[in-house]
Amino acid sequence: NKNILEEQVKDVKNENILEEQVKDVENKNILEEQVKMHKIYSHKQQSENIFIKSTDNFSKFLSYSSLSVSSTISLSKYCFTISLILNHSIGIGAYLNILQKRIILNNNSFLLLTGYKSLNKLLNTNYKNNLQLGGYNVLKNEGTVHRRSVNSYHGIKEVFLWMIYSTFDCKT
Numbered sequence: 001n002k003n004i005l006e007e008q009v010k011d012v013k014n015e016n017i018l019e020e021q022v023k024d025v026e027n028k029n030i031l032e033e034q035v036k037m038h039k040i041y042s043h044k045q046q047s048e049n050i051f052i053k054s055t056d057n058f059s060k061f062l063s064y065s066s067l068s069v070s071s072t073i074s075l076s077k078y079c080f081t082i083s084l085i086l087n088h089s090i091g092i093g094a095y096l097n098i099l100q101k102r103i104i105l106n107n108n109s110f111l112l113l114t115g116y117k118s119l120n121k122l123l124n125t126n127y128k129n130n131l132q133l134g135g136y137n138v139l140k141n142e143g144t145v146h147r148r149s150v151n152s153y154h155g156i157k158e159v160f161l162w163m164i165y166s167t168f169d170c171k172t
Contacts, residue, residue: 065092072099080166084155085109088130103139104147104158110134111144 083097086106112134116127139145149155
């Protein structure tokens with residue numbers, strides 16, 4: 001009976017040790033989550049501080065842009081992100097789209113940081129239209145655009161397909 005009792009005491013101690021280890025792992029996971037959230041919050045605060053210091057309209061626009069970019073970068077680190085471009089995306093909008101994990105571009109749409117007329121003047125080139133610079137065929141070869149849609153319905157369908165097949169788990 002004494003041996004059985006000692007075995008039972010050992011089992012209880014082992015169970016307690018296991019429970020403590022499980023709690024340690026849970027606490028570690030909670031702590032890691034809190035650290036991630038703190039990093040995201042700190043990054044957000046820095047971006048907001050940049051915005052608060054802005055005074056004129058141009059600098060407010062730039063600070064909004066920087067806030068959008070920093071938020072998009074933070075989000076794309078922790079979640080699956082996707083852009084559906086149904087019309088044209090130029091400038092900061094194009095940059096925000098490029099930061100996404102996946103891009104679906106509609107036919108006859110383009111994604112550009114600078115338009116063809118400006119580039120023709122700056123570089124003394126002869127581009128005929130924006131599709132030559134940032135159309136689907138150009139961006140697909142560069143690996144920037146991942147799918148093409150023929151209309152809005154098809155584009156939304158592609159977004160849902162990416163979401164279904166995505167195994168990227170949002171960690172925030």
